[in-house]
Amino acid sequence: MVDETNEVLGHAPLFEALDEEGGAALRASITEVRLGRGQTLFSEGDEGDRLYVVISGKVKLTRAAVDGRENLVSVLGPSEMFGELSLFDPGPRTASAVAVTDTILAGLGHEDLRPFVYGQPEVAIVLLKALARRLRKTNDVMADLVFTDVPGRVAKALLDLADKFGKEGEDGLHVHHDLTQEELAQLVGASRETVNKALAEFALRGWLxxxxxxxxxxxxxxxxxRAR
Structure with a gap:
């Protein structure tokens, strides 16, 4: 398990920015977190003091509307990182993190990370790039909600999931996203019925x-x- 963890961490942008000695020092401060499917790691509004890297499984980040509806912000898999926002801007969590499948995470306390951020500019740059990508993704989602119809958003969401979890097979690209129909609808920002209709249309056309x-x-x- 240690070798598997080190291999996954080695592909995480944070650890790619460190030399062998720095990576070993940071790995020594890791706390392993195991979650069962559906278990909540933290909730929107909680105080945040740790950054996490997914070792295995999938985690979804969600936000709740005033009326109780849930928006699925993203689905994260191995080597992906989350929770870094509060490192630069201490405050309540801006989303909830929930395990989509049985999941193993590597947790890094902000106090353990700060010496690397202050002492090695490349580490700070990697974390700032992660925040910039998140902001760009948010802007893209907002634009899609305004300018792209539901089938287009469904196509784009499937392609994004394929980039993370897709595996080539003889009959096509297999994407085990592990999401329910409702969760997929939340990811797209539409009703389950509308999303199912788009999927059925794509299947009828032989696209999936x-x-x-x-x-x-x-x-x-x-x-x-179709996603354009």
Missing amino acids: RIEAKAVVLMDVERLRR
């Missing part, structure tokens, strides 16, 4: 095949064109 908490993308290029 729907499976339990998964899809097989058989015509990625058509989906890319």
Whole structure:
């Protein structure tokens, strides 16, 4: 398990920015966190003092509306990082983190991270790049909600999930996203019925095949064109 953890961490941007000695020092301060499917790591509004890297499994970040509706912000997999915002801007968590599957995380306390941030500019740059990517993603989502129809957003969401979790097979690109129909709808920002209608249309056209908490993308290029 140690070798697997070190391999996954080695692909995380934070650890890629460190030399071997620095990476070993930071790994020594890691706390392993194990979550069962559906278990909450932290909730929106909680105080944040740790950054996390996904070792195995999937984690979803969600935000709740005033009326109780939930928006699925993103789904994260191995080597992806979250929780870094409060390192630069201490305050309440801006989203809830919930395990989509059984999950193992590497937790890094901000007090352990700060010496690396202050002493090695490349580490700070990596973390700031992560925040910039999140801001850019937020801007893209907002633009899609205004300018892109639901089928286009569904196509784009499937392609994003494929980039993270897709595995090539003889019959297409297998994407085991592990999301329920409701969660997929929350990710797209539409009703479950509308999203299911878009998926059924794509399946009818032969672009994909729907499976339990998964899809097989058989015509990625058509989906890319539909996502534009």
